[in-house]
Amino acid sequence: MNLFNLKDASQQVSFVEAVKIGLGREQGVFFPQTLAPLSQVSALLDLPFAERSAKILSHLIGDELSKDVLSDMVARAFNFPAPLVNVAKNTYCLELFHGPTLAFKDFGGRFMAECVSLFSEGERVTILTATSGDTGAAVAHAFYKKPNVDVVILYPEGKISLAQQKLFTTLGENIHCYAVDGSFDDCQTLVKEAFLDEELKQKLGLNSANSINISRLLAQVCYYFEAVAQLPEDKRNSVHVSVPSGNFGNVCAAMIAAVIGLPIHRLSATTNQNDTVPRYLVDNTWSPNATKESLSNAMDVSKPNNWPRVEQMLRETMFSKHDFFSRSVSEQETKQAMHTLHEMGYLAEPHTAIAYKGMVEDELANASSIFLATAHPAKFKDSVDDVLGTDIELPKALSDALAKPCLAEPLKADYAELKAAVYARLAVQ
Numbered sequence: 445m446n447l448f449n450l451k452d453a454s455q456q457v458s459f460v461e462a463v464k465i466g467l468g469r470e471q472g473v474f475f476p477q478t479l480a481p482l483s484q485v486s487a488l489l490d491l492p493f494a495e496r497s498a499k500i501l502s503h504l505i506g507d508e509l510s511k512d513v514l515s516d517m518v519a520r521a522f523n524f525p526a527p528l529v530n531v532a533k534n535t536y537c538l539e540l541f542h543g544p545t546l547a548f549k550d551f552g553g554r555f556m557a558e559c560v561s562l563f564s565e566g567e568r569v570t571i572l573t574a575t576s577g578d579t580g581a582a583v584a585h586a587f588y589k590k591p592n593v594d595v596v597i598l599y600p601e602g603k604i605s606l607a608q609q610k611l612f613t614t615l616g617e618n619i620h621c622y623a624v625d626g627s628f629d630d631c632q633t634l635v636k637e638a639f640l641d642e643e644l645k646q647k648l649g650l651n652s653a654n655s656i657n658i659s660r661l662l663a664q665v666c667y668y669f670e671a672v673a674q675l676p677e678d679k680r681n682s683v684h685v686s687v688p689s690g691n692f693g694n695v696c697a698a699m700i701a702a703v704i705g706l707p708i709h710r711l712s713a714t715t716n717q718n719d720t721v722p723r724y725l726v727d728n729t730w731s732p733n734a735t736k737e738s739l740s741n742a743m744d745v746s747k748p749n750n751w752p753r754v755e756q757m758l759r760e761t762m763f764s765k766h767d768f769f770s771r772s773v774s775e776q777e778t779k780q781a782m783h784t785l786h787e788m789g790y791l792a793e794p795h796t797a798i799a800y801k802g803m804v805e806d807e808l809a810n811a812s813s814i815f816l817a818t819a820h821p822a823k824f825k826d827s828v829d830d831v832l833g834t835d836i837e838l839p840k841a842l843s844d845a846l847a848k849p850c851l852a853e854p855l856k857a858d859y860a861e862l863k864a865a866v867y868a869r870l871a872v873q
């Protein structure tokens with residue numbers, strides 16, 4: 445797989461290089477040179493999830509990884525299901541929260557960990573990532589106790605749920621966490637600054653686990669095929685997928701799936717009140733506002749890193765602009781959608797409810813509509829119970845994590861402080 449930097453097309457890299465360096469020059473993200481269509485999509489849809497996913501990834505990545513190696517990596521990474529639940533007539537929910545940290549980030553995080561372990565060949569690697577809530581846990585669990593790998597996680601102090609936070613800040617060992625006095629965008633800015641620091645990059649063997657890392661995106665392409673594979677055959681002709689969007693990585697993966705041949709006829713990328721993209725699509729000006737805190741905190745992103753990739757596919761008409769929708773959902777509408785789903789017998793946390801709302805608003809007549817459940821409701825127990833008056837039970841993974849002490853250190857949103865803290869923690873000379 446050959447990729448180029450969307451900010452500087454002269455920078456061209458292989459898949460292995462793109463995984464290792466994460467972000468390109470001028471903070472540009474990498475994008476595949478070509479996205480060739482798959483042959484025989486319907487035969488692929490008949491295969492079991494892991495087997496099909498290995499074939500899709502092999503098609504995308506090409507001969508940099510042998511088919512056998514890739515099959516083993518996928519079998520280890522995707523060792524939990526992604527069930528499609530029929531919620532109402534022609535309405536389906538793709539549940540992506542059955543992995544170890546109860547959010548869809550497990551798919552990308554675990555496949556990325558497989559890639560990084562394979563490519564580093566025993567050299568020291570430091571994974572630096574900013575999390576809006578769920579990436580931190582997925583990446584921390586995926587790399588926990590892996591030899592020669594340190595993980596540094598920055599999260600916005602007090603802006604993510606306690607369950608989200610405790611799933612990674614309680615691990616210790618090679619997982620180093622910093623509670624940043626700022627927003628997710630501030631954390632993301634610190635990560636980008638670190639990538640411009642050649643000295644730090646070299647000394648730490650720096651890699652990023654953000655959704656800017658191409659390995660995470662490609663992994664996510666696979667579960668869209670799994671969703672369509674679970675639809676009855678006569679329901680696959682017209683498919684609408686609705687993705688709750690923050691950094692726009694997940695919807696980017698959905699679009700890549702469509703570009704390589706998955707029948708997705710309409711795509712909705714629904715945001716919370718952090719609406720930079722919906723406003724951009726209306727007036728063509730990119731003007732991020734200050735990040736607002738929402739019930740759907742993993743989507744509290746006002747400078748989505750993956751938007752350039754989505755825009756590239758729209759600009760090059762790989763996916764039609766007319767079939768792409770992006771709207772913003774208010775806090776009030778989020779709560780209403782949680783109630784509506786609850787009355788339909790489906791318990792949803794706020795991110796999932798936003799996907800449902802976007803699906804209803806952009807509905808395509810007679811289509812099969814799929815909205816994504818990106819997190820387990822218990823991961824947002826406080827807001828779910830508060831909005832719905834429930835008292836939902838915690839899965840064991842969560843109650844165990846909540847019982848342990850938080851090992852994160854406080855950090856100002858200041859690059860010099862981050863560098864000093866990380867050098868001290870990792871004993872860098």
Ligand SMILES: *Cc1c(COP(=O)(O)O)cnc(C)c1O
Pocket residue numbers: 547548549576577578579655688689690691692693694695742743795818819
């Ligand atoms: C990360 C996350 C999102 C947003 O996904 P992006 O790829 O950043 O758009 C939505 N829901 C949940 C629960 C998340 O953790």
